[in-house]
Each structure stands twice: as structure tokens, then as C-alpha cells.
Amino acid sequence: MAAHQHRASQLSAVDLGKAYGSFHALRDLNLTIRAGEFVTLLGPSGSGKTTFLMSLAGFTDPTSGRIEEDGVDITHRPADKRNFGMVFQGYALFPHLSVADNVAFPLKVRKVPSADIAKRVDEMVKRVGLAGHAHKRPDGLSGGQQQRVALARALVFDPAVLLLDEPFSALDKSLREGLQTELKRVHRETGTTFVFVTHDQSEALALSDQIAIFDHGRLMQIGSPREVYLRPSSRFVAEFLGRINLVPITDCAFSTGRATGRHGEAAISAPIAEGARQGHHLVLAVRPEHLRVGEPGAGDNALAGTISDKVYNGAEMNLQVVLPTGQRIVLSVPDRSEAAALPIGSEVTVCWPVDGGYILADDE
Ligand SMILES: Nc1ncnc2c1ncn2[C@@H]1O[C@H](COP(=O)(O)OP(=O)(O)O)[C@@H](O)[C@H]1O
Ligand SMILES: [Mg+2]
Known part of the structure; x- marks a missing residue:
């Protein structure tokens, strides 16, 4: 029928x-x-x-x-x-x-x-x-x-x-x-x-x-x-959809589809959101699960810092890392990984591929 x-x-x-x-x-x-x-x-x-x-x-x-x-x-x-x-x-x-x-x-x-x-x-x-x-x-x-x-x-x-x-x-x-x-x-x-x-x-x-x-x-x-x-x-959308790190970026130079700026002493590159303009307040948005600790690969972004807290949630370990600027960032790593075992106070390098982050207008 x-x-x-x-x-x-x-x-x-x-x-x-x-x-x-x-x-x-x-x-x-x-x-x-x-x-x-x-x-x-x-x-x-x-x-x-x-x-x-x-x-x-x-x-x-x-x-x-x-x-x-x-x-x-x-x-x-x-x-x-x-x-x-x-x-x-x-x-x-x-x-x-x-x-x-x-x-x-x-x-x-x-x-x-x-x-x-x-x-x-x-x-x-x-x-x-x-x-x-x-x-x-x-x-x-x-x-x-x-x-x-x-x-x-x-x-x-x-x-x-x-x-x-x-x-x-x-x-x-x-x-x-x-x-x-x-x-x-x-x-x-x-x-x-x-x-x-x-x-x-x-x-x-x-x-x-x-x-x-x-x-x-x-x-x-x-x-x-x-x-x-x-x-x-x-x-607003970045924060509403789940945990995300928002890291202020200064001295941002735009090239096609990508920008390179600084957070403290570190150079950071990332794709650019529509609506983000050179000369305005900008933030790097990067989700905790897209960060890792260890040696940066070729072309990776890297930020040196110190582990300041650790929270276990069953599926993963959340590490809080404090940067020399005072900025805190959170990354989640698999439980039982080497990174998850690092004690509070460890000096680490947080790294991620350039495409893992994103530069947004700071609309706050
Ligand atoms: N009949 C109404 N008179 C006055 N304000 C209303 C009326 N219906 C909804 N609003 C207001 O409109 C806004 C949006 O409501 P609503 O669409 O129900 O939101 P949501 O479903 O996203 O929670 C709210 O601030 C609500 O108080
Ligand atoms: Mg409703």
C-alpha cells in the first residue's frame, strides 16, 4: 500500500x-x-x-x-x-x-x-x-x-x-x-x-x-x-558546547585563513574564525581533549607550564597547567597514560597541532 x-x-x-x-x-x-x-x-x-x-x-x-x-x-x-x-x-x-x-x-x-x-x-x-x-x-x-x-x-x-x-x-x-x-x-x-x-x-x-x-x-x-x-x-557558542580553553592572544598577524600571534613569550598559530579581525581582542579557543603534554612535533604549537592540579573523572585525567603569564589551561589525557601519572608541580610542555585550536573574537 x-x-x-x-x-x-x-x-x-x-x-x-x-x-x-x-x-x-x-x-x-x-x-x-x-x-x-x-x-x-x-x-x-x-x-x-x-x-x-x-x-x-x-x-x-x-x-x-x-x-x-x-x-x-x-x-x-x-x-x-x-x-x-x-x-x-x-x-x-x-x-x-x-x-x-x-x-x-x-x-x-x-x-x-x-x-x-x-x-x-x-x-x-x-x-x-x-x-x-x-x-x-x-x-x-x-x-x-x-x-x-x-x-x-x-x-x-x-x-x-x-x-x-x-x-x-x-x-x-x-x-x-x-x-x-x-x-x-x-x-x-x-x-x-x-x-x-x-x-x-x-x-x-x-x-x-x-x-x-x-x-x-x-x-x-x-x-x-x-x-x-x-x-x-x-x-558564547564555544563555551556553550562544552569545556574549552580561551587564551588571550596579542600581536596577531593574519595571513590567508590563519593567524600567528603571541601568548606571553610563546608564538601561537591557528585558523581564524569568521568575524575575528586583526587589531581586535582575540582569544585562542582549544578544547581540553585536543591538547597533550610531551615533545612538540614539527609545526605544533607549544606552551611551557607547570601542572597545578589533577582531577580524575573515570574516563580520563584532567590536568590543569599554569603558564608563566598566570593563565591556566586544562587538558584531558587518557587515564593510565604517562602524562596522567605526572605529579603536581611537574614542568611540562603543552602542545597541539596548529589546526587543533581556533582564533576567535573576544566578544565578552
Ligand atoms: N507570553 C509571554 N509573555 C511575555 N514573555 C514571554 C512569553 N512567552 C515567553 N516569554 C519570554 O520570552 C523569552 C523566551 O522564552 P522561551 O522561548 O520559552 O525560551 P526557551 O524555550 O529558550 O527557554 C523568555 O524570556 C520568556 O520569559
Ligand atoms: Mg523552552
């Missing part, structure tokens, strides 16, 4: 804004979510993620700009005319209906013939891993199972877009990781456009094709997990 022939939409925000009086919850948002992609909206609490998702859903009316679905303006189209699926944190299931009847609900509303309903509900209940639970009421299910029912109900009518707002944030870590894996599989199998909101950077890195990072109602950067993690365009 060709009834499951799938359509996934592309969504665009064009100069989109949402103001509450003089407060701007969203500002000048320009962003395209390509058909079939898994796009995550990531940012701190209050950064405008839910406001944007609700605008896509049709529950919030933007005050400027527009939203397009496959090039068609849908900014003021009512929510029930958008055919988008939705999963929210604690989005209530019908407590008096079984799992199967909860999942069947959107199909009944759409007047799908009952023989088709039974087949599609059965398929969808299996797809989210709830075979054998179809007859149960929601209160007989765990929190994770309830979110799977919500997911099945949101996907059963083959929406062109699935919107998810922090669907796992109430669940504990191990359960959340299990559901993340399931969600990726469901995304692959359905081919639907997924727009997923989280404030958890590791969840965003693990799940997404593209991550859109928000702060104070503005889009700070959009890119693949590797692009935003390895090539953040601002200090």
Missing part, C-alpha cells in the same frame, strides 16, 4: 521576530531547516527556543517576518491546518484511553477508515518499541514508555514535520540515552523533518544533522555538530 508515501517539508524563518511589548523573545531570525533533516534548537533557558517552535507549530503569532513551508508563506496559517506532529515534555496522553486508542486518535480526527487505523496503529506501536503494551492505560506505563506513546501519536498520521520540545528532560540520564537512540532510528525510518529543542549540548551533538544555537532570542550559529563544536563562530 502506498499510503505511507512520505512527504517531508522544508521550513524557513525569514526576518522572524516575536516581541512582547518592548521585550524581544525572537529577533531577526533567518534560518532554513531542510526537508528530512534532524535539526536541534539549542540554547540556555529563555533564549527563545520554545517561542520559535511554537511559531512553527502555529501556536504563537510572530510580530515580524514570516515562516515558509516549501517556499509557501504559512506565518498565519492555523495550527490545525499545518499537519505537523508535536511532542512536548509532559504533553498529556488521554488517561482514560489505551495506548492503541491514544495513538489512533489523530487518525480518527482525520476520518481515516477504521481498517487502516488498526493497521497503522499496530505498525506505529511496534516502531516505538511498545508491542505488547497496546491495551494498557498510560498510568500503567513508565515515564519513558509514555513519551514513546506521545511520539507514536505524533507520527502516526505521517506529518511533514515533527516538533519536539525537550521531550526527555524529565527522564533520568540512562533512560534519556536509550530514547535518543530510538528517536534517531525513528527519524531514519520515517524520513520526516525533525525540529528538536534542548538545552543539553551533549544531547544536541548526539542527535542532530544541524544544530541552531540561540542566545537572547538570536540565532548565534547553525552548523553540523562538528562545525559548531570544532569551529564555533563566537565565544
Whole structure:
């Protein structure tokens, strides 16, 4: 049966804004979510993620700009005319209906013939891993199972877009990781456009094709997990995505795509972020796992310092090294490595390949 022939939409925000009086919850948002992609909206609490998702859903009316679905303006189209699926944190299931009847609900509303309903509900209940639970009421299910029912109900009518707002944030870590894996599989199998909101950077890195990072109602950067993690365009994005060293660099000379400057007495070279300008305040951004201690290879950057602290976290050893300038840098090395065994007070050389770091504008 060709009834499951799938359509996934592309969504665009064009100069989109949402103001509450003089407060701007969203500002000048320009962003395209390509058909079939898994796009995550990531940012701190209050950064405008839910406001944007609700605008896509049709529950919030933007005050400027527009939203397009496959090039068609849908900014003021009512929510029930958008055919988008939705999963929210604690989005209530019908407590008096079984799992199967909860999942069947959107199909009944759409007047799908009952023989088709039974087949599609059965398929969808299996797809989210709830075979054998179809007859149960929601209160007989765990929190994770309830979110799977919500997911099945949101996907059963083959929406062109699935919107998810922090669907796992109430669940504990191990359960959340299990559901993340399931969600990726469901995304692959359905081919639907997924727009997923989280404030958890590791969840965003693990799940997404593209991550859109928000702060104070503005889009700070959009890119693949590797692009935003390895090539953040601002200090905010660099720090939001995980631990990072930010080392002031002076006397920076730019050549094509690369700059060479100084930290204290040491010369440092690195690729340059878009927006970093010669003569402005600049910082070297380098992640702890990209540094090592030992002899620098040809062309490596090197900084001499003294180990000032060590913190073991199970997977690795974190070494804090203090430089002659007083700057502290953190590097993580494999536990049981020679470096991990060095005592506090050891004189070391911290080194890394030129491409392992990145020079950013210091926007603080
Ligand atoms: N109905 C509203 N009236 C006034 N301010 C609102 C309203 N809804 C959201 N806001 C404000 O807009 C900002 C962004 O909110 P939201 O989009 O919910 O952020 P996030 O989902 O990233 O945590 C917050 O400062 C919030 O207080
Ligand atoms: Mg929110």
C-alpha cells in the first residue's frame, strides 16, 4: 500500500521576530531547516527556543517576518491546518484511553477508515518499541514508555514535520540515552523533518544533522555538530558546547585563513574564525581533549607550564597547567597514560597541532 508515501517539508524563518511589548523573545531570525533533516534548537533557558517552535507549530503569532513551508508563506496559517506532529515534555496522553486508542486518535480526527487505523496503529506501536503494551492505560506505563506513546501519536498520521520540545528532560540520564537512540532510528525510518529543542549540548551533538544555537532570542550559529563544536563562530557558542580553553592572544598577524600571534613569550598559530579581525581582542579557543603534554612535533604549537592540579573523572585525567603569564589551561589525557601519572608541580610542555585550536573574537 502506498499510503505511507512520505512527504517531508522544508521550513524557513525569514526576518522572524516575536516581541512582547518592548521585550524581544525572537529577533531577526533567518534560518532554513531542510526537508528530512534532524535539526536541534539549542540554547540556555529563555533564549527563545520554545517561542520559535511554537511559531512553527502555529501556536504563537510572530510580530515580524514570516515562516515558509516549501517556499509557501504559512506565518498565519492555523495550527490545525499545518499537519505537523508535536511532542512536548509532559504533553498529556488521554488517561482514560489505551495506548492503541491514544495513538489512533489523530487518525480518527482525520476520518481515516477504521481498517487502516488498526493497521497503522499496530505498525506505529511496534516502531516505538511498545508491542505488547497496546491495551494498557498510560498510568500503567513508565515515564519513558509514555513519551514513546506521545511520539507514536505524533507520527502516526505521517506529518511533514515533527516538533519536539525537550521531550526527555524529565527522564533520568540512562533512560534519556536509550530514547535518543530510538528517536534517531525513528527519524531514519520515517524520513520526516525533525525540529528538536534542548538545552543539553551533549544531547544536541548526539542527535542532530544541524544544530541552531540561540542566545537572547538570536540565532548565534547553525552548523553540523562538528562545525559548531570544532569551529564555533563566537565565544558564547564555544563555551556553550562544552569545556574549552580561551587564551588571550596579542600581536596577531593574519595571513590567508590563519593567524600567528603571541601568548606571553610563546608564538601561537591557528585558523581564524569568521568575524575575528586583526587589531581586535582575540582569544585562542582549544578544547581540553585536543591538547597533550610531551615533545612538540614539527609545526605544533607549544606552551611551557607547570601542572597545578589533577582531577580524575573515570574516563580520563584532567590536568590543569599554569603558564608563566598566570593563565591556566586544562587538558584531558587518557587515564593510565604517562602524562596522567605526572605529579603536581611537574614542568611540562603543552602542545597541539596548529589546526587543533581556533582564533576567535573576544566578544565578552
Ligand atoms: N507570553 C509571554 N509573555 C511575555 N514573555 C514571554 C512569553 N512567552 C515567553 N516569554 C519570554 O520570552 C523569552 C523566551 O522564552 P522561551 O522561548 O520559552 O525560551 P526557551 O524555550 O529558550 O527557554 C523568555 O524570556 C520568556 O520569559
Ligand atoms: Mg523552552
